[in-house]
Amino acid sequence: MISKLPLIGRKHRSRNTPETDAAVDEASAQRSSVSLTWRRFKRHKLALVSLWIVIGVYLIAIFADLIAPRPAGDYNADYPLLPPQSMTLTDPGDGRGFGLYVHGYTQEIDEVSWNRYYTEDPDELHRIEFFVNSGHDYEFLGLFTTDRKLFAPADPDAPFFLMGSDSNGRDIFSRVIYGTQVSMSIGLIGVVLSLVIGIALGAAAGFFRGVVDTVIQRITELFMSIPSIPLWMALAAAIPREWGPLTIYFAITVLLSLIGWTSLAREVRGRVLTLRSEDYVVAARLDGASRVRVIRRHILPGLTSHIIASVTLAVPAMILAETSLSFLGLGLQPPVVSWGVLLQEAQNIRSVITAPWLLIVPSTAVVIATLALNFLGDGLRDAADPYGGATR
Amino acid sequence: MIQYTLRRLGWSLLTIWLISIVCFFIIQAPPGDFVSVLMAQAEEDGRRLSAAQIEVLRERYALDQPWYAQYWAWMSGIITQGDFGYSFRWNRPATEVIMEYLPFTLLLAGGSMFLTWIIAFAIGIYTAVKRYSIGDYFFTFLGFIGLSVPNFVLALVFMYIAFAHFGMTVGGLFSPEYVEADWSVARVMDLLQNLAIPALIIATAGTAGLIRITRANLSDELVQPYVVAARARGQKENVLLMRYPVRAAMNPFISTIGYAIPSVISGEVIVSSVLSLPTTGPVLLGALRNQDMYLAGSFLLILGVLTVVGTVISDLILAWADPRVRRQHSGAAQ
Numbered sequence: 001m002i003s004k005l006p007l008i009g010r011k012h013r014s015r016n017t018p019e020t021d022a023a024v025d026e027a028s029a030q031r032s033s034v035s036l037t038w039r040r041f042k043r044h045k046l047a048l049v050s051l052w053i054v055i056g057v058y059l060i061a062i063f064a065d066l067i068a069p070r071p072a073g074d075y076n077a078d079y080p081l082l083p084p085q086s087m088t089l090t091d092p093g094d095g096r097g098f099g100l101y102v103h104g105y106t107q108e109i110d111e112v113s114w115n116r117y118y119t120e121d122p123d124e125l126h127r128i129e130f131f132v133n134s135g136h137d138y139e140f141l142g143l144f145t146t147d148r149k150l151f152a153p154a155d156p157d158a159p160f161f162l163m164g165s166d167s168n169g170r171d172i173f174s175r176v177i178y179g180t181q182v183s184m185s186i187g188l189i190g191v192v193l194s195l196v197i198g199i200a201l202g203a204a205a206g207f208f209r210g211v212v213d214t215v216i217q218r219i220t221e222l223f224m225s226i227p228s229i230p231l232w233m234a235l236a237a238a239i240p241r242e243w244g245p246l247t248i249y250f251a252i253t254v255l256l257s258l259i260g261w262t263s264l265a266r267e268v269r270g271r272v273l274t275l276r277s278e279d280y281v282v283a284a285r286l287d288g289a290s291r292v293r294v295i296r297r298h299i300l301p302g303l304t305s306h307i308i309a310s311v312t313l314a315v316p317a318m319i320l321a322e323t324s325l326s327f328l329g330l331g332l333q334p335p336v337v338s339w340g341v342l343l344q345e346a347q348n349i350r351s352v353i354t355a356p357w358l359l360i361v362p363s364t365a366v367v368i369a370t371l372a373l374n375f376l377g378d379g380l381r382d383a384a385d386p387y388g389g390a391t392r
Numbered sequence: 393m394i395q396y397t398l399r400r401l402g403w404s405l406l407t408i409w410l411i412s413i414v415c416f417f418i419i420q421a422p423p424g425d426f427v428s429v430l431m432a433q434a435e436e437d438g439r440r441l442s443a444a445q446i447e448v449l450r451e452r453y454a455l456d457q458p459w460y461a462q463y464w465a466w467m468s469g470i471i472t473q474g475d476f477g478y479s480f481r482w483n484r485p486a487t488e489v490i491m492e493y494l495p496f497t498l499l500l501a502g503g504s505m506f507l508t509w510i511i512a513f514a515i516g517i518y519t520a521v522k523r524y525s526i527g528d529y530f531f532t533f534l535g536f537i538g539l540s541v542p543n544f545v546l547a548l549v550f551m552y553i554a555f556a557h558f559g560m561t562v563g564g565l566f567s568p569e570y571v572e573a574d575w576s577v578a579r580v581m582d583l584l585q586n587l588a589i590p591a592l593i594i595a596t597a598g599t600a601g602l603i604r605i606t607r608a609n610l611s612d613e614l615v616q617p618y619v620v621a622a623r624a625r626g627q628k629e630n631v632l633l634m635r636y637p638v639r640a641a642m643n644p645f646i647s648t649i650g651y652a653i654p655s656v657i658s659g660e661v662i663v664s665s666v667l668s669l670p671t672t673g674p675v676l677l678g679a680l681r682n683q684d685m686y687l688a689g690s691f692l693l694i695l696g697v698l699t700v701v702g703t704v705i706s707d708l709i710l711a712w713a714d715p716r717v718r719r720q721h722s723g724a725a726q
Binding site for chain 2: 218221222224225226227228229230231233234235237238316320323324327328329330343346349352353356359363366367370371374375378
């Protein structure tokens with residue numbers, strides 16, 4: 001028996017006086033389980049904040065075209081490895097008015113090392129405008145074509161690299177925004193796939209027990225006992241390179257979920273084992289309900305909150321796996337942009353030393369997303385599990 | 393206990409067999425068979441393999457026969473002669489390459505397992521005893537950070553700090569003056585020093601989960617009547633803590649150790665590749681990139697077998713420590 005712990009939330013319970021507790025109990029008797037779970041979840045402040053962060057990250061992924069100032073593959077060969085730029089609120093006094101500006105640069109190239117040295121040019125100011133026509137057309141959510149960007153320099157050729165540029169002069173900020181689409185969706189799709197496998201096998205093992213359970217348990221253990229990264233590496237290396245980016249994307253997703261379903265299956269099995277001996281399930285069975293009906297109608301609904309929690313915890317693991325694989329060059333390949341692909345640029349210590357932002361910016365995105373998802377999953381698990389003593 | 397041990401060993405043999413099949417299919421996955429790859433490689437180097445050589449190789453790996461015969465040829469070579477096949481990139485038997493790199497992998501994996509336990513155990517007890525204190529939040533948060541930051545990013549950050557602030561180049565397991573030196577106490581100390589940081593980096597990923605489990609179980613034990621009784625008898629808090637609840641909370645801790653091993657091995661592969669340590673990680677990565685499949689498959693097989701062995705050992709320790717486990721597995725419980 002492995003019990004879960006509430007990370008933070010439970011402390012607040014002590015604030016209730018006995019009277020309010022009694023009132024709460026009476027009220028909660030009439031509430032649905034969803035609203036009860038939600039109430040427990042809200043006590044977990046960190047998880048609540050994380051929920052908003054996760055929503056925000058997915059919104060960024062959905063509106064990437066609008067938010068990113070430049071297209072993912074767009075490069076400006078004049079500005080390779082430009083350090084992150086800062087915006088200033090100022091009025092240049094030439095009639096353009098008060099607003100956000102970035103500086104232009106003068107650059108020198110070291111004849112020996114071919115390193116570029118950028119110096120800010122105090123006289124050259126480029127105005128940043130909101131909802132500006134950028135000249136780069138895109139389909140807004142597949143509805144209509146536009147070239148408006150949330151914010152971009154008024155002059156399309158001006159250097160605008162909020163978080164620096166890579167060795168080809170591409171904007172890291174825009175690329176990280178676009179990377180959100182691939183990295184976050186691969187986690188989500190991968191988890192849905194492993195959910196299907198995990199629920200099917202876990203529910204079957206927990207419900208039928210006996211030989212079915214033993215066989216499924218052994219298969220689960222087999223997958224858990226192989227170190228996942230080497231196995232992923234080996235399977236990913238077997239993907240033919242001549243496949244298109246989209247096919248590789250799906251192949252990687254399938255690989256991640258083929259190995260990632262085990263913990264879900266174990267969780268589901270444990271819950272089903274407890275649920276199947278509940279009175280209402282026994283009653284349904286004695287009533288002559290078919291096995292499929294008992295599983296679908298009586299057991300799966302009782303699992304929902306646990307499944308949601310486990311799924312939330314599985315997403316960050318998938319994101320990390322994709323990032324690691326792509327970083328090693330075995331996962332997604334350019335021109336696909338994911339956080340892991342972006343981190344390929346920070347492959348060796350030399351490039352990290354010359355351009356630390358190549359490492360810092362994409363990995364910050366990874367850490368924010370995975371940390372928020374982990375906290376969210378943790379909060380959901382506590383909320384789904386009021387007594388903290390679920391079986392595995 | 394004997395019955396449980398035998399059953400557990402039987403299952404692990406089955407698992408190892410299944411792993412070997414998975415590895416074999418990975419070896420088979422790239423297009424073209426091993427000998428044709430070898431011939432292409434030889435031609436690139438301006439050599440030619442003689443027809444007789446090719447024939448011997450085809451015979452050895454049963455390449456003209458169906459897959460199960462090829463599998464058998466590979467497996468029987470491993471079991472009877474310890475022959476894992478041939479690495480065409482290294483132009484050496486895969487066994488030699490593996491034996492050269494495996495010891496450091498074991499050392500590193502063992503070291504980070506050890507660190508994971510120590511850290512998780514200490515922090516787990518601390519956070520359970522001081523629940524909801526600042527320290528509890530701090531360590532729990534730290535654990536989550538460790539869980540959320542990719543290992544390779546930590547490795548790169550570490551290299552960056554070491555270089556930018558201390559002027560050290562990191563990589564390798566020995567300082568320059570010891571690389572070629574004979575084994576001595578000083579060299580061993582140097583090795584341990586260089587191992588500490590990679591081991592710590594790998595350990596970050598696994599500790600969060602173990603901390604949570606220790607904390608949860610110990611929290612459950614701390615409110616048990618026997619703890620109150622012991623306290624009422626006037627037993628000192630520290631003695632009491634270690635004597636009863638910690639011991640009771642140890643069992644789930646031991647049982648998860650088995651599953652921490654795969655994560656440590658996974659972390660080792662990535663961290664070593666970034667830090668270019670002379671362990672299996674970079675070699676496996678190189679083998680996969682170059683489709684040097686016998687070497688890659690063999691590494692995978694060995695890592696898998698090691699994990700299974702580790703898991704079995706931890707299960708046996710658990711069964712020895714907790715009679716309920718022995719009974720549960722034989723179906724007597726429930």
